[in-house]
Amino acid sequence: MVLLTREQIEARLVALHRASLELVSDLSLDLVLERIAHLAREQAGARYAALGVIDNQGKLIRFIPVGMTEDEIRRMDHPPVGLGLIGAIAAEKRTIRVADMMQDSRSVGFPPNHPAMSSFLGVPIISGNQLLGQIYLTDKEDYTEFTRDDERVIETLAAYAAVAIVNARMYEELVMRDKSLTQRNKDLKLLNDIGEMLAATFEIDQILEKTLDYVMSYLDVEAGEMFLTEEDGLSLRMAVHRGEASDAFWTKDQFRLGEGFVGLVAESGKPIVTNDLQQDVRFIRRQIVNAGFQCLACIPLLAHGLVVGVMGVATRQLQPLQPREINLLTSIGTWAGTAIENVRLNQQGRRSAVLDERERIGMDLHDGIIQSIYAVGLALDYARLEVETNPDKALVKVEQAIEGLNSTIRDIRTYIMDLRPSQFRGENLMDSLQRLIEETRTNTRLEISLDGPENNLVLLPTPIATALFHICQEALANIAKHARAHQAKISLWDAPGRVLLEISDDGVGFDLKKMRMALGHGLANMHTRAHKMGGDLEIVSEPGKGTSVLAWIPLNQNANSAQPQQSPD
DSSP: OOOHHHHHHHHHHHHHHHHHHHHHHHHOOOHHHHHHHHHHHHHHEEEEEEEEEEEEEEEEEEEEEEESOHHHHHSSSSSSOOOOHHHHHHHOOOHHHEGGGGGGGTTTOOTTTTOOOEEEEEEEEETTEEEEEEEEEEEEEEEESHHHHHHHHHHHHHHHHHHHHHHHHHHHHHHHHHHHHHHHHHHHHHHHHHHHHHHHHOOOHHHHHHHHHHHHHHTTOOOEEEEOOOTTTSSEEEEEEESSSSHHHHHOOOEEETHHHHHHHHHHOOOOSSSTTTTOTOOOOHHHTTTOOOEEEEEEEETTTTTEEEEEEEESSOOOOHHHHHHHHHHHHHHHHHHHHHHHHHHHHHHHHHHHHHHHHHHHIIIIIIIHHHHHHHHHHHHHTTTTTOOOHHHHHHHHHHHHHHHHHHHHHHHHHHHSSSOOOOHHHHHHHHHHHHHHHSSSOOEHHHHHHHHSSSBBHHHHHHHHHHHHHHHHIIIIIOOOOSEEEEEEEETTTTTEEEEOSSSSOOOOGGGOTTTTHHHHHHHHHHHTTOOEEEEEETTTTTEEEEEEEEEEEOOOOOOBOOOOO
């Protein structure tokens, strides 16, 4: 047995101390593993050294040899796979030291073209109860076998190595998590940017174009396209193309359900990704392959579980999309699909409102003006029959017809005034109401009175004055069209903290319980204007007893949105 001198022991301890400091300070796992192998060979005086790393299943996943030339390593058929003495270390989790490996029953020999080796020292690298790897040393130089002192030194180094490997792995995990978090923040920013864009966009073409621009820029791809489902629900047509080789993409711009990538995605509602368009038989647009594109991803645009379109992005680079990117595109597809559906529903609602309003106007014209014109025609026809036999009676009928036509003209003017209402011009509210009364008198037979402050000045914030003006305008229009009233009265006054406006008439009235408050009609508009200003509106009416509309609005409006109205000089 070779005994170390005191100086040799102290030199080894100093070397181990320095090595430990170097190991725990280095956070690169590959560098740490290589440094451990070199230190072990140096401290034990071995011709060859190696370090093996195993996974959680005990499989050797990394092998770092030291002492062999690159040519020797290259000639070996394969590195050790964790059998024989190496496997024994992993199974027993203890140090193994033998003078001649070939004489040990646990040995299974060397891989082909492996250098011949005799003495062996193997030490497990353990952290807690977890085996991280092993240090192997072979062929003790200047001696036939490794010593007990070598064993203790390498065990000490293995303990340091365990700490260094754990630290390096933790650091790698932190780096990966940091990269993942940074990437996730970028993804969330993209989603947020697209969400803000979609919320502010009310045209389908803009939704498609801007969404595609965002996606192509983020993924750095050369081409993209958007398809929308046709009204029949059985086919899709290209709506937008962005990027290179537009001629290749437009060679086929319509797909049936189940046809090609686009049709398959529309049919299944699930993404399709291919990294080899040349070999993928599902892809049918060969011109795109001929244009050099390699990878393609098609994503459904979903709204409430239904496919409203398909988005495709293509690149000439061999850069397959990652699962994270597919999930991101799927989310974008759902957002874009929902935005498209919302725009369509909004357009349908607006068309429905226009049709309802046209129907209402048509009914009003039919029930009022058209019947009045028909009555004039009957009177003139009667006058024609009596003109020879009873001229005086015929003259009366002609005068009735003229009066009927004048009344009809006034009714038509009333409808025109309702369809093209007067605007509040920012003057004093009393002056604006008086102007509105004069316009109404011109087109109707109503006698209208106006009561207000004695000095005829009402200092109100402009938004409040505007709301009250339009409420009065709606009320007078309703009176002119429906009330068959002779007189109307407008009263404006203030009370603590609020201003009130009442419009009443002596017309036919109506049953409030049967009144349908339809969006776009006069009564609903008045309610909406009052509520938007923080006030309310009350309607009192009975059949045969006229109608009264009372609106009130608080005066303590936000100063930023309601500037005081200036009185005239």
